[in-house]
Amino acid sequence: MGLLVDGVWQDRWYETRDGRFERESSRFRDRVTPDGSTGFKAEAGRYHLYVSLACPWAHRTLIMRRLKGLEDMIGLSVVHWIMGEQGWTFEDGPGVIADPEGAGFLHQVYARAKPDYTGRVTVPVLWDRQRRTIVSNESSEILRMLGSAFDGVGATPGDFTPAALLREIDDVNARVYDTVNNGVYKAGFATSQGVYEAAVHSLFESLDWLEERLSRRSFLVGERLTEADIRLVTTLFRFDAVYVGHFKCNLRRLIDYPELWDYARALFQTPGIAGTVDFDHIKGHYYGSHPTINPNRIVPIGPVLDWEAPARRRV
CATH class of the missing domain: 3.40.30.10 (Glutaredoxin)
Known part of the structure; x- marks a missing residue:
């Protein structure tokens, strides 16, 4: 560091x-x-x-x-x-x-x-x-x-920021960035109790909001995969494996959110995406690279999560 x-x-x-x-x-x-x-x-x-x-x-x-x-x-x-x-x-x-x-x-x-x-x-x-x-x-x-x-x-066709949806994509991205993507770091790297608690509460307020949003739709914005989904899901992939324990974001787990868990699995199972996910690198990095948080650098064995379990929604 x-x-x-x-x-x-x-x-x-x-x-x-x-x-x-x-x-x-x-x-x-x-x-x-x-x-x-x-x-x-x-x-x-x-x-x-x-x-x-x-x-x-x-x-x-x-x-x-x-x-x-x-x-x-x-x-x-x-x-x-x-x-x-x-x-x-x-x-x-x-x-x-x-x-x-x-x-x-x-x-x-x-x-x-x-x-x-x-x-x-x-x-x-x-x-x-x-x-x-x-x-x-x-x-x-x-x-x-x-x-x-x-x-x-020669790139593969596919528009992940359609003009008609761009304003909504940017609005969703802004909240997700501040309270979820960066929110887990605000909690994990906080050095005072009050700051930590504020970050955690903001994080879970947004996760609750996302859960409700995804109860009415398959994707965050529009009817198909967009940039907003890609920006959120990389945090979700790491949530139970790292952020719940290492960053103390433990009010609830991803698997406690039926819609978010189904959504994250659906994206994981999208052709090509699973091959970009490496949980050995993920867990090895966080637990091994932050001695101020985990001085003994012990990497936990769990949790056991079935990312291949069939998802209800389809990407």
Whole structure:
């Protein structure tokens, strides 16, 4: 765990303010476009995606890469599940895919793009092989790029942000991000009782809202899978395995929500998605990388969850 300061790596845990965890804004915010008007044109073979199989933010981009059939167009590197003194590494291990240029640590990729970079070194990262720089390290924006920018160069057809639904998708995304995706981190990284409790109550108010919403529909927005579903489900995949115990988000479990549990299983069983989920990386990362929360780094055996159990809804 750490960050770069003027291009020099420092091992430093997250700081909290009044007990609150505050996520740092992403620093690389360029965009790939079909016409290249941003300087980054959608082209097969030009871009490379760095992810962690443990990280829900990176996972959303991995799902979109798979659903859009971009595996042969956009390269992939997968970091080791343990994030230790050097942050994310490419240490050998099951599921790890090395950096094609031989970096041992992800912070070296950031420094390759900007030698004086200051900030957290996070995944996902979309790298431009041609310009030898980072296009973006903002997961929501990478997700949207992958969802549409490459349609003209052979991506699998499929619109995950239809114009008629975009306002509603953005509204749902905003609440889910603040109280669910980031909400579990606000609870887990809180350093005061009151801050922790406020985050947990907000989280479960939103889970209750989602449960009611999904009792009336198969998807969060519209009649088919959209970006909003992809952004929510990566947190749901991790909820009982990690967030209930490790982050103390234990008012209820995912399996205590009939609609959310059915919905999460349905998305897991969508062709291509199950192959992006690695519970060994997920549990190994959270329980092994946060010594302030789990100093002995013991990884629990359970819970036992049947993700293959037939879901009522169909994606």
